[in-house]
Amino acid sequence: MAPVISALNPTQGPAAGGNQVTISGSSFIGATAVRFGTNSAAFGVVSNSQITAFPPPGSGAVTVRVTSPSGTSNGVTYTYVPAPVLTSLAPGQGPTSGGNPVILTGTGFTGASTVQFGAASAVFTVNSSTQITATAPAGSGSVAVTVTTPGGTSNSLTYTYVTAAAPVVIDLGSHFGPTAGGNSVTILGAGLTGATAVHFGAQAAGFTVVGDNQITATAPAGTGTVVVTVTTPGGTSSTGIGNPYYTYVAQPALTSLAPDTGPATGGTGVTINGTALTYTDKVFFGATLATFAAISDTIVLATAPPGAGSVPVTVHSPGGTSNPLTYTYQ
Structure with a gap:
């Protein structure tokens, strides 16, 4: 009976090959060849249901088959993954206590399994195939930062631990x-x-x-x-x-004035009602500043300055300038 492949573990690996792949299935006793695409792989028959193979170098997706005197198995896909490449670290230095974020930029980060700062593993998040955010572990001196994925381990970039005081x-x-x-x-x-x-x-x-x-x-x-x-x-x-x-x-908002009319000589007490009035720092009757007191977040008491006609009353705070309400001088 021809061999049958049911699973590969792992289903992907580095383009350089040489990693271990477990092939599960049946009728493996007597196997004479294991091929990844058209290339033969070194292998050992562990049992009738398991083979340990070592993929040859390759690229992209290939079909894995087992051959025995009884025939050739079905094909199962195995994917070669390029090794990750690191191009930059930001920042390239940090405190010996660690804990600071470091942005790693490069290519081939999808599926990353470890990020190393020297011999110490870092907690990290893969943002995309070209970016990782890592939290630097504690350390000292200059260390090599690397990323490992199913495609292998990247080149290293230097990260330096410094002993400067925190700001x-x-x-x-x-x-x-x-x-x-x-x-x-x-x-x-x-x-x-x-x-x-x-x-x-x-x-x-x-x-x-x-x-x-x-x-x-x-x-x-x-x-x-x-x-x-x-x-x-x-x-x-x-x-x-x-x-x-x-x-x-928040930006202040005005809802009413009481009263909304007064003499041209000014001096009228005006209650300004609204919201977000606590931090009021200016009150304007037209272009003229008025004296005032912020009583609460909803009330400002102002004294109308002298004026004429109808003018917009506005309130200013760190949140911005309010909508205007009309006050009429009589």
């Missing part, structure tokens, strides 16, 4: 901003030179390092109160020192 965020030029982001925020601190990332909470921000004590960042969109952190090769800043908190403020 410190002491204060922010502004602790409030709109939920839409896009505003400039000055970050003040120490050890900021060489910064590789700035985050507002979990959101990455664009930034420019002005000096060792200052970074100018562009706030990303967000909500609530978040911690602003800076990452350098020495590590990531913590909340133990200074005031790194940043609060996203």
